[in-house]
Amino acid sequence: MKEITAKLKAILPAERIHENEPMKLHTSFKIGGPADIYAEVATVDELKAVLRLMADTGAEHMLVGNGSNFLVSDEGYRGVMIRLGGDFDSISLEGSRITVGASKLLSGVSAFATENGLAGFEFASGIPGSIGGAIFMNAGAYGGEMKDVVKKVSLVSADGSQNFQCSGEEMGFGYRMSSVQATGAVVTEVVIELTQDDKEAIAERVKELAYKRNSKQPVQFPSAGSTFKRPVGGYAAALIEEAGLKGFTVGGAQVSEKHSGFVINIGDATCSDVIELMKAVRQKVYENSGIVLEPEVRIIGEEFEEFNC
Ligand SMILES: Cc1cc2nc3c(=O)[nH]c(=O)nc-3n(C[C@H](O)[C@H](O)[C@H](O)COP(=O)(O)OP(=O)(O)OC[C@H]3O[C@@H](n4cnc5c(N)ncnc54)[C@H](O)[C@@H]3O)c2cc1C
Known part of the structure; x- marks a missing residue:
């Protein structure tokens, strides 16, 4: 990784390259060991150069947004975490x-839309x-x-070789799904x-939805939101509750x-x-209902790959 750091320094200012950066500082779960390199990228040109470097050297890398759907291994991440900011x-x-630029929350x-009298983004205000x-x-x-609201997305290809745009229809949107999950392209602007x-x-x-969210969700605790996707034929929360797992605890992790x-x-x-808790929940829900829960949270770490869907 020393070689990658040295090459990154030709693209990014040194103060935006962090070695052994604890990922628990960058995830809403407040969990995760160190990423070998955490690099902050501020322009499309920088992003393309960094992605080209990753492609040329074969270095492992991934994008981290606000880290609110991220569960990073205690061993950390052997590669480069790329965080967008600046432009x-x-x-x-x-x-x-x-x-809107990709790093905007x-x-x-939602606040900008409200100020400008534009409706339709209220659903996302509390995510x-x-x-x-x-x-x-x-x-x-x-x-x-x-x-429902995306008209156009600007992207950079996974290898950094080109910028391109997709219409909303071309993004392959489905339930917690989009085409970038398969292509590895990076979203730059929407x-x-x-x-x-x-x-x-x-x-x-917006206020009503915030009230709903705050009264129903454990927002005072670190988490990554819904841990499992909504399965066909039920709701994850209801299936977990029916399996008697409310409050089920492993170490510092708990079913809310x-x-x-x-x-x-x-x-x-x-x-x-x-x-460990997720595996136990999945097993007990399966025994109780015959339904297999799939993680919604992105699990980062080689040792957990078989658990990711
Ligand atoms: C309290 C709480 C409530 C939540 N409520 C909801 C909810 O109601 N609905 C919902 O859908 N989700 C919810 N979530 C989950 C989460 O906020 C969403 O999945 C959110 O879209 C993740 O965005 P992020 O920027 O934090 O992405 P991250 O968690 O940082 O990354 C998620 C994935 O996106 C990829 N990625 C990030 N940026 C880019 C980019 N620019 N280009 C390409 N790939 C990129 C990452 O590589 C990663 O695979 C909640 C989470 C919490 C903690």
């Missing part, structure tokens, strides 16, 4: 279209991710999902289209008492605690 935090308005986009991560996951809540509405009415809807769909970090949980 990628831009936001601008043209008519009812908002153009959904809460910021604690970045626009890039939300496109990757086709994040959604309360009846809305990114798919255009969303909303509809004109009264500012006060939009603000009121407030919302069984969330695994929370009740204090110094390790990734191994969470994985």
Whole structure:
């Protein structure tokens, strides 16, 4: 990795390259050992150069957005975590279209939309991710999902060789799914289209959704949101509760008492605690209902690969 660091220094200022960076500082779960390198990238040209370097050297790498759907191994990550910032935090308005950089948080986009009297993004106001991560996951809540509002996505190919754009339809959006999960392309900018509405009415809807979220979800504990995807034929939270697992604890990881769909970090949980708990939950839910739960959280670490879907 010393060689990669040296080569990265020809692309990025040294203060944006961090070696052995604890990933627990960059994930909402507050879990995760060190990434060999954590590199902050501020422009499309830098991103392309970094991705080309990764392709030329075969170095392992991945994007991290706001780390709100990330569970990183206690051993950390043997490769380069790439974090977008700088130019990628831009936001601008043209008519009812908002153009937003990939690192901008959904809460910021929602506040901008509200200020400008644009409705349709309220669903995303309380999802604690970045626009890039939300496109990757086709994040959604309360009846809305990114798919409904995305008009155009700008990307850089996985090997850094080209920039290209896709329409919303071309993004292959499905339930917690988009085409970038398979292609490894990096989202750089997104255009969303909303509809004109009264500012006060939009603000009121955002407030109502925040109230719902705060009263139903264990937002005071570190977590990665819903741990498992919604299976066909049921809701993960209900299946977990029916299997008698509310409050089930392994080390510092617990099935939330407030919302069984969330695994929370009740204090110094390790990734191994969470994985052990997830495996037990999956087994007991299967025995109880015949339904196999699949993780929604992205699990980072070679030793857990068989558990990722
Ligand atoms: C309290 C809580 C509540 C939540 N509620 C919801 C909810 O209601 N609905 C919902 O859908 N999710 C929810 N989540 C999960 C999470 O916020 C979303 O999945 C979010 O979209 C992840 O965005 P992120 O920026 O944090 O991505 P990260 O967790 O950093 O990354 C997720 C994936 O996206 C990839 N990625 C990140 N940026 C880019 C990019 N620019 N280009 C390509 N790939 C990229 C990463 O490599 C990774 O594989 C919740 C999480 C928490 C902690």
